[in-house]
Amino acid sequence: MSKSFSVSTPALFSFELCMDFLRRSPKELLHRCDEDGVVKALHLQGEDILFRVTQSGKDQLSIRIVEGTLTPERRSALSEYVNQWFDLRTDLNPFYKSVKQDPLLGELVRKYRGYRIVGQPDLYESLVWAVLGQQINLSFAYTLKGRFVETYGRKLHHDGQDHYIFPSFGDVAQLDPLHLLPLQFSRQKAQYTVNISKAFAEGQVQPHLLSKLPLAEAKEELMRIKGVGNWTANYALMKTFRYPDAFPLEDAGLHNAIRNRMGLVQKPTLGRVKSLFKKYRGWEAYATLYLWRSL
DNA sequence: CGCCAGGTTAGAG
DNA sequence: CTCTAACATGGC
Numbered sequence: 001m002s003k004s005f006s007v008s009t010p011a012l013f014s015f016e017l018c019m020d021f022l023r024r025s026p027k028e029l030l031h032r033c034d035e036d037g038v039v040k041a042l043h044l045q046g047e048d049i050l051f052r053v054t055q056s057g058k059d060q061l062s063i064r065i066v067e068g069t070l071t072p073e074r075r076s077a078l079s080e081y082v083n084q085w086f087d088l089r090t091d092l093n094p095f096y097k098s099v100k101q102d103p104l105l106g107e108l109v110r111k112y113r114g115y116r117i118v119g120q121p122d123l124y125e126s127l128v129w130a131v132l133g134q135q136i137n138l139s140f141a142y143t144l145k146g147r148f149v150e151t152y153g154r155k156l157h158h159d160g161q162d163h164y165i166f167p168s169f170g171d172v173a174q175l176d177p178l179h180l181l182p183l184q185f186s187r188q189k190a191q192y193t194v195n196i197s198k199a200f201a202e203g204q205v206q207p208h209l210l211s212k213l214p215l216a217e218a219k220e221e222l223m224r225i226k227g228v229g230n231w232t233a234n235y236a237l238m239k240t241f242r243y244p245d246a247f248p249l250e251d252a253g254l255h256n257a258i259r260n261r262m263g264l265v266q267k268p269t270l271g272r273v274k275s276l277f278k279k280y281r282g283w284e285a286y287a288t289l290y291l292w293r294s295l
Numbered sequence: 296c297g298c299c300a301g302g303t304t305a306g307a308g
Numbered sequence: 309c310t311c312t313a314a315c316a317t318g319g320c
Contacts, residue, residue: 130301130302131302131303133300133301133302134300134301134302134303135299135300135301135302135303135315135316136300136301136302136316136317136318137299137300137301137317137318137319138300138301139318139319140300140316140317140318140319141300141301143317143318184316184317185316186314186315186316186317187315187316188302188303188304188314188315188316189315189316192303226303226304227302227303227304228303229302229303229304230302230303231301231302231303232302232303235301248301248302250301250302251301251302252299252300252301252302253300253301254301292301
């Protein structure tokens, strides 16, 4: 069987802009970018595989298995993964039309035409990553994630390079939070990380059930975990299940972007952000994405 | 005594 | 309901 196959891409999709996002930190261990594409390791149906995504033609992505076998089941799972990763099923036309004249977003959607939310298909990884990023700069967050992944994740060697797979919640659930302190986790981050892992391991959070709930209820479920507040729940639901109306309202970066674009001296209040976002109803996640991009 | 960063919790008022 | 301290450390 062939080692590669194609996935077709919609109108208004820019692989390059999504690649820019994937390239944003040199400390990222969970995928590796080069000039043409991205390589990622994944645990899929009982086997660790390594695959590479590149653009092939105007409206297609090519997926090639670098290590592992490509069965028909795996092919369809990978195709689904890539669709979800790059959000290929969303039609951006209605959004672009509605913000054409918008003072905050009009210019941004023209400048970053085709940019899509690069998702995080794994809810567990989304939540842990959000906790690691709480209240610290992104660079340090990547340092913490790198140590966590190197210490508790799995490693795939290929062609002289290491590729990492995110730790499993079952393994992390058994850790005493104290074990994470040497990685320079704060006590809080350590406790929150183990809390999340336990919630998954003990079945309190079941992603496939959660994804069927309305946003408010899904958020409520996630926020029962100590360490997952409104910001984190929104962030994870936006990145993993792509609730179009989920967005981290309290996000400092979002506030800075609004301040910059509106020429404000101070960051907007929560009420102001809420009211500004009313006109983006149903596209809050994408409005947030483009504002983040402007930073 | 420098301030803010892709926040959250517990406790006080 | 709103306000505050504590959490740990890097980057500018």
